Amino acid sequence: MPCSAVTLSLATISAIIAVALLAIAFSTDNWLSYEVKRNSIQSFAQKHSDSEALLESLNTKYYYYTRTRGLFRICYPKERPPASAVKIYLSPVETHCSNIDYFPDTPEDKSMPPNDDSISRLHLARSCIALFILSFVAVFCAFWTGLSGCWKRSSGAITATAILMLAACLLAAGAMGLWHTVEFFEKEKVVGEEFYQQWNTVLRDNTRTTYDWSYYIAWSGVGASLIAAILLSGAAICLRTEREKEEQLNLQYLMPVYSQKQPPYPPYAGYPQPQVYPGPYYHGSQYGPYNY
Numbered sequence: 001m002p003c004s005a006v007t008l009s010l011a012t013i014s015a016i017i018a019v020a021l022l023a024i025a026f027s028t029d030n031w032l033s034y035e036v037k038r039n040s041i042q043s044f045a046q047k048h049s050d051s052e053a054l055l056e057s058l059n060t061k062y063y064y065y066t067r068t069r070g071l072f073r074i075c076y077p078k079e080r081p082p083a084s085a086v087k088i089y090l091s092p093v094e095t096h097c098s099n100i101d102y103f104p105d106t107p108e109d110k111s112m113p114p115n116d117d118s119i120s121r122l123h124l125a126r127s128c129i130a131l132f133i134l135s136f137v138a139v140f141c142a143f144w145t146g147l148s149g150c151w152k153r154s155s156g157a158i159t160a161t162a163i164l165m166l167a168a169c170l171l172a173a174g175a176m177g178l179w180h181t182v183e184f185f186e187k188e189k190v191v192g193e194e195f196y197q198q199w200n201t202v203l204r205d206n207t208r209t210t211y212d213w214s215y216y217i218a219w220s221g222v223g224a225s226l227i228a229a230i231l232l233s234g235a236a237i238c239l240r241t242e243r244e245k246e247e248q249l250n251l252q253y254l255m256p257v258y259s260q261k262q263p264p265y266p267p268y269a270g271y272p273q274p275q276v277y278p279g280p281y282y283h284g285s286q287y288g289p290y291n292y
Contacts, residue, residue, distance in 0.1 A: 007238055008150060008158070011231035014224050015146075015165060019139050021221030022172055026132055029070030029097060030212035031179075036066045037206040038079070044202055054202060062086045062098065063194045064203065068212055071129060071179075073097040102126055117189040124182045131175035138168035139225075146232070155239040162232035169225040176218060 041058055045051040058064045062081040067074050075097040080088055091097040102125060142164035149157030186195040196204070
């Protein structure tokens, strides 16, 4: 089996896996998991008479509930906050979720105007979504160039496909980098009361934050797209090498044809008008049983 066929098959499988993993990670809501020990917080609030504000927040603020967070939604697999605290709906996977607002309204009273860190975090979060969308656009373009390259067995088209897959990989990796930057802002900067830096001590001690399966799938998709780009580059090299070998084999079967110019036999003597008989001339028994 030719090298190009094997490499193209492996590259196609890797590209399909990469697109599937990135699409699953992009659309699911399990990037971060927040496990909140509500019973412990409630017990602490009941023991301290001056913790009425904590007890009220426990029942009205969504970040006091166990939840999973994705790029677009926050979902509540266990208890869910009241409808007065956040707008909750049933997601396509039968989970109660609320949307993440990437275009929040400015408070009318402006008592707590957004600071520079919160604005930077918001822009970074938007850029993360934009880079993921651009990576899907690059994969879409790579699909058509790859289809054309396989149909025509064109090394140039396959090279273009490899470049597009590499661009998709870099865009997705850049989106993951922005996502980690947003996570850093939420942990280390003052960007909102619902984020770690402005939590009270009781909530911090009773909340465990971990990366969930969507996060790992996203990084796996980035790695698979890089593998696909490398395999496509190898397939383009194989196609170019195979074409050069075919051209060399074809040259061996092309025999040069030269025109043969040889003088005819001299005319016979004794004829009144000398006649010249052009070749070819045959000698032997083919002119009869007598040989002269």
